[in-house]
Amino acid sequence: MPVPRAIAEPVAALINEFSKLPTIGPKTAARLVFYLLNRPRHEAQALAEAILAVKDKVHLCTTCYSLTEHDPCDLCSDERRDASMICVVAEAKDIYAIERTGAYKGRYHVLGGLISPMDGIGPAQLRVKELVERVGADAPAEIILATNPNAEGEATALYVGRLLQPLGMAVTRLAYGLPIGGDIDYADEVTLARALEGRRVL
């Protein structure tokens, strides 16, 4: 949508830049720009510098393909972490979700997305080959496939599982379950059926 001429050129330019971001439409972009115009200069500078720092200083770790300032990343170079386990996730942000649990002390591998041929994303577009090579070289005892329980996450896990199985280590998948604090009688039939399949001995 073209920005009306009546607006000063730098304002129009910034609205245009914001509108390119995901989930931000022209209206929201304009609101953000007018908000920034009313803030002190140092705040705007801090924002601009933070954006540039992300581009200049953050790279992909060449081992796990997570985001890092130095290579290998903190998680890959931390000797206290268990190198015999690799948790495979779709995106770097999934690592932060798992780390917040404090329940996992192994290493990670970021695929960079999920397989979806209808969207033009095949294994070659992801870091699948890199995972197989890494597993071949490091010979970990267990690979945990932690992709989302949706159609693309399932297909990606099945595919990666097929490639890894011949290498001989344990390949596991996150269990499906009921939300903690939820009621069994309020869970949908599919979730409940999956939770039953994944039941454990007490």
Next chain:
Amino acid sequence: MRLPHIELTNFRNYRELELEPAAGLNVFLGANAQGKSNLLEAIAMLGTGKSFRTSRESEVIREGASRAVVTGEAHSRMGIVRLGCMVESGPRSAHKRYLVNGKDVRYARFLGRAAVVTFVPADLQMIGGAPSLRRAFLNAALSQEQPPYYHELVRYQRALTQKNAMLRSETADRELLEVYEQTLIEAGTALWLARDEAVQALALHAEQAHRRWSAGTEHLELRYHPNVPAQAPTHDAVVEAFTTHLRAHRDAERVRRTALVGPHRDDLRFLLGGTSLAAYGSQGQQRTAVLALKVAEYHVMRKRTGEAPILLLDDVLSELDAARAAAFLEGIGDVDQGFVTATELDSRFPAARKFEIDAGRLRVQA
């Protein structure tokens, strides 16, 4: 199952409408294009969450409004539940929201809370039309009755789209193709078994109704015609047949660049006295068979859910001659609650409450 209170907001030609239908048959009377079918469409959406008239659902939003809302109170053996279905206009397509007792829920959690059986004139073409019409009938009926069926159907369709995308793009990753085929076999087997069971139940009721109408002279048969024929209707036999069929058609699928094997190519066949109704039946014979199928759908759903579904008849009785219309109503029997549209009052309807509809206004007739 009953809906004693229904409200529409900005739905088609209704700005605000409150409706208090009675138990039994409610008749919407009025000339054409006054909004009778719009009401039926709204009521059906409380059950199926989908319009039976359009796939472009933003059409249901009243001109100038940003969202259409239907809410209703469903009274059943399970208690009272408040249902809501909203269609909001979006930049590209309409956005739908489903509410149960005021809470936003996923479609799968909404579907089937109020069981409905809808009968529209287009259904009368089902036997002579494309197989996709008959699959759509089975999918709609089964999804409403069985939440796991809907889940498997979605799973199947997603995997099918991905497989077709691979076949079109010629990415020869055998391993990945097998991943999608594994899902197709799993989900497809669940669809196969559910359809087979459902068609047997439908066939029984349809045959009974039809036998009464024809005074026992004509024998109606319904047959599930799966694309993958299995030795026996068991999980293992279907999985095996599916696997063998996929292997046998692998080259053909690559050449045709589309998935040729599976329940997305199933059919439902109608036979009268052993011969195909689609090929040799008269229009009248085909119509009577559809009536029998609809009567069967009603009774099967009643049996499965333990209570009578809501019956919705859109202009369908006026399409039928007097004898067939009477036979249909007789086949259904007593309704818990039903809704019928008609241009004039017909003595055949045992109407519990009559509503006159004129340019989007509703008046209860004494």
